[in-house]
Amino acid sequence: MxxxxxxxxxxxxxxxxxxxxxxxxxxxxxxxxxxxxxxxxxxxxxxxxxxxxxxxxxxxxxxxxxxxxxxxxEISETQARVIVNELCERLSEKNRLLPGGYVYLSDLLGEPELLRKVGQIIAAKYKDQKIDAVMTVATKGVPIAQAVSYQLNVPFVIVRRDSKITEGSTVSVNYVSGSSQRIEKMELSKRSLKKGSRVLVVDDFMKGGGTVNGMKGLIEEFEAELVGITVFAESNFSGCRVIDEYHSLLCVEEVDVQTKTISVIPGTYFNK
Amino acid sequence: MxxxxxxxxxxxxxxxxxxxxxxxxxxxxxxxxxxxxxxxxxxxxxxxxxxxxxxxxxxxxxxxxxxxxxxxxEISETQARVIVNELCERLSEKNRLLPGGYVYLSDLLGEPELLRKVGQIIAAKYKDQKIDAVMTVATKGVPIAQAVSYQLNVPFVIVRRDSKITEGSTVSVNYVSGSSQRIEKMELSKRSLKKGSRVLVVDDFMKGGGTVNGMKGLIEEFEAELVGITVFAESNFSGCRVIDEYHSLLCVEEVDVQTKTISVIPGTYFNK
Incomplete structure (x- = not known):
């Protein structure tokens, strides 16, 4: 019929x-x-x-x-700006300030409507590029990776700091945590990424860029190719950042533990 | 106009x-x-x-x-059965068998189309119930939780085995790992769940049920209410399971390390 x-x-x-x-x-x-x-x-x-x-x-x-x-x-720049401005306001809420000057994000990274929009915004940036996989690091990067993966319709892979028996053989790299200068280790299941894959890296938060740099190292180990890096939020890090080419949706400019103020502005996403 | x-x-x-x-x-x-x-x-x-x-x-x-x-x-039972049968076949693939009789799942839990369907199937089971939040445990439960959260349009919360500074104050419980009988600890950020919330628990894999039981304990600590439990896959555990009311999409019936065979059948989801 x-x-x-x-x-x-x-x-x-x-x-x-x-x-x-x-x-x-x-x-x-x-x-x-x-x-x-x-x-x-x-x-x-x-x-x-x-x-x-x-x-x-x-x-x-x-x-x-x-x-x-x-x-x-796609999403228009105007729509993306409205969403990012709303996020700036929500991130600046006083009660998000944690001891040590950290900002609480977990509630936002569990909201389906917000994640859907963040996925649309990030995916729109790479719409004309061939991407085979989205990569992130456990745990808080996962919701961002999945949201982007839904829009680009490519799989996402999760890098871990702790090896699990359920991952099978893994490839690991050491990296220097940008903010604390400690040496850390991260690994990815060997079968999760094919040689030559074009990879988009996403994460929830970037400080010194050490974690993202570790993922870059892993991509090299897998003989894959880095297409781009986008983080949900970055902090205005005063030291030397080990990553220079990336996009961020939000930028935590300043945190004042005394007055409990968090100042958040749109990130580099809209820069020309 | x-x-x-x-x-x-x-x-x-x-x-x-x-x-x-x-x-x-x-x-x-x-x-x-x-x-x-x-x-x-x-x-x-x-x-x-x-x-x-x-x-x-x-x-x-x-x-x-x-x-x-x-x-x-919603999704019809016929459609759900087709998807679950396909998953049974994919889970039975020989090369998924890991040392110790574990089954490799990470690739499936990173496929957007599969996750979307799994989210639809699980959410359909609870479509007539009031649900305020989906709960899971890091890391591999997260994609399932997010997929269900997209369909039910309620937030998801992530329980962790390792405390992070970025979670703020947490509530923790000890639980007995059902399969290894060891005492473990899990925690959830205090601000992530409101008193009285109606919670749906999801996870990627259930063996003895210890992890799921830990989440039940956490729900009690938060004075919240458990609505149901659904796991992506369960293994046919020979010992005594600490959880009795749950649904599973898939059941790993038998694993033979000698012949490298994994036998997978549909789980309890379709039981009347």
Whole structure:
């Protein structure tokens, strides 16, 4: 039975949103709805226009026999700025200040709506690049990695500081923790990353950049390639940072333990 | 400017999918599209029918002044069975067998499409219950918790075995690891769970049930309430399990280190 346009639009929208960055051949939809390819093309035109009007993403059409349609999630700079400004306010809340000048983030990194938006913002930065995997370090980086992975539709891998028997053989590197200058160790399951993979590194917080630098080392050990680095928040570190090319959504500029004030501004994400 | 039906359908579908389990008043959509409430009602009827036909979920309409529409993600038993059967096959792959009879899962727990489906399957079990938070233990439970949290649209909290300075004050419990009979400790940031919260516990793997039992203890310490327990996989443990009420998607029935065979069947999820 033929499916009506209105129903096709609802189902196709859902299908496209759940399969971002994936080439879907037109015959797939034609068969799914028992409809002519010309009708499917018209539907896709409507969806394309709506996504574009609402700044939700690009619907790329690839012509030819091997062609099809591909949904690339996007977010406008204006929308991203609104979200980042809201996050600045939330991060500046007095009660987030922990002993030692640390900032409490765990509640934010457990909110699904916030994570979805953060995933959209970070993924948008890399939408035109080929990425095979998202890498992060346990534990607090995981929600960020998963959120980005959902948008780019590529797997994420978790680097650990403690080896577990359930990871099988691992490859490990030593790295210097940028802020404390201690030597630490991190490892990744050997089978989790293929040689030549193009890797995006994400993390929740960057101080001296030691952890991110460790991940760079691991990527080299795996003979993989680093595509970029984006962290949820960075702190305005006075010393020498071991990482120079990265993006951050937020920047904790100053923490005053006396007056319990945290000053947070947008990070380097919007820099041209 | 008025927005046409076709465009409304695309945008509403997207909006509803990104806001599951959330009551959205009709005037919100009427304003968003500059359209009459009667048109919006008709749109919602189309979306409701399509979601229902495709077994994608229920669109609940609540009449009256305080009413609106709420999308409740679902998955049919048939669809869930197909996914679980596929997972049984993947889990039985010979090269997953690790020394000590452990099964390698980390790759599966990093695949966005699989996680999305696992989230849908687990969330569907609790769709009629009030849930305030999803709880899991670091590290491998996190992807499951986040996937479920996306579907239920409630936050997730991460219990840790190692205390971190970035968690602030914590509440800790001791628990007996079911399989090794050792006493271990786990803790949760004090501010992460409110008194009286209704909590769903999820984890990647359950052997003796000690870890899950530890989380039950923590829930009591927080004066919160346990709604249910679902694990991605359980192993057919021969000893006495310390947990009796739970669901599992998969059950590792037998592991033969000699012949390198892993036998996996669907878990208790489908039991009536």
């Amino acid at each position: 033929k499916v009506r346009r209105s129903e096709r639009l609802v189902d196709m929208t859902q299908y496209l949103l759940e399969h971002p960055h994936t080439l879907i051949p037109l015959p797939f939809f034609a068969k799914r709805y028992n409809s002519a390819k010309s009708s499917i093309s018209e539907d896709l035109g409507i969806i394309k226009r709506t996504f574009s009007l609402r700044n939700r993403g690009i619907l790329e059409t690839i012509p030819g026999a091997a062609g099809g349609v591909r949904f690339i999630p | 008025k927005v046409r039906r076709s465009e409304r359908l695309v945008d509403m579908t997207q909006y509803l999918l990104e806001h599951p389990h959330t009551l959205i008043p009709l005037p919100f959509f009427a304003k968003r599209y500059n359209s009459a409430k009667s048109s919006i009602s008709e749109d919602l009827g189309i979306i409701k029918r399509t979601f229902s036909l495709r077994n994608r979920g229920i669109l609940e309409t609540i009449p009256g002044a305080a009413g609106g529409v709420r999308f409740i993600p």
